[in-house]
Amino acid sequence: MEMSSKLLERAVAEISQLPGIGKRTALRLALHLLKQPADQTQQLAEALQKLREDIVFCSKCHNISDAEVCHICENPHRDASVICVVEDIRDVMAIENTGLFKGVYHVLGGKISPIEGIGPGQLTIVQLVTKVKAGGVRELIFALSGTMEGDTTNFYIYRQVKECDVVISAIARGIAVGDELEFADEVTLGRSIMHRVPFENSIKSH
């Protein structure tokens, strides 16, 4: 696309490097910013710079944080002996939103994926294993995505901590609340039946 301004061209090139944003959308966003007060662009640019420069990852759980230890790990009301292992920060937010988990997290930073070239060394697996081996951890809950990569990662960690005195569990897989059985895939439905829970438990879970 021929543009009459190098400044616009550069902005569009930079914006379209973001995932899921093509040249056309980038142009639309750039032209939108030009129509808004200069303040808005200034604040957006500043927020991005500050985010990238000042953010730290919690030294305990590797969650995104403004301080050396995040507010979850710091909270005395959270049970540090129950660790929920998740892929990334968004999973922490999703579980926090349920309000049902009172333990702490360990953010792996991804899952083992030979196809994407992600090995165990690029994740925070060593830190997790060290934490477990140091003792004081009662339960490890695997809350990774239910894909082959997720299973591989779970199993990789499992092999390294199975000798430790720790309960290792995984989040339940099954038919989502509100979903119709007939549209569920067979594997999920199968797991739902195999991992059935006492009825009294099933009704007080929410």
Added chain:
Amino acid sequence: MEMSSKLLERAVAEISQLPGIGKRTALRLALHLLKQPADQTQQLAEALQKLREDIVFCSKCHNISDAEVCHICENPHRDASVICVVEDIRDVMAIENTGLFKGVYHVLGGKISPIEGIGPGQLTIVQLVTKVKAGGVRELIFALSGTMEGDTTNFYIYRQVKECDVVISAIARGIAVGDELEFADEVTLGRSIMHRVPFENSIKSH
């Protein structure tokens, strides 16, 4: 969404002010930037700031420009006596991409739309009329969108310049090249027939 970082929260809030970008997408973009080298965020932020601060609008055609007069208006090979009237900068790019127009542009900055609260005063109509009345303009080509607002704007300008010695035309409306007749709407097909062109012209137009 509960976030563990105020920096992240602020960045997400700023990003999600962009049109078509919700909280979820904003979060995905912010986390993406955190995974990339800090350079990328720095360059994105800088490009946005420079765009907003340094950009100017061509004093002649109101197109986006890096200099006081844009490179189209400045080009001695362009015919300044033929002015194509468009809504915004994207339309200039679209027409430039055809490579078939050798005149200059006049960017209105929108179209008259009482519903959106846009009156003639917020557009560059006065500047266009002044330009035409000053003389030296041979033809005015209306290339606004074929909506009621576009037609209103065309007519509003037409009434102010019709006494001037200037040819006033509008871009052709019709069936798109490659389109099947049976799927065209009636109004477009009707215009295609009414505004038919000599066959010899139709084959050399591309």
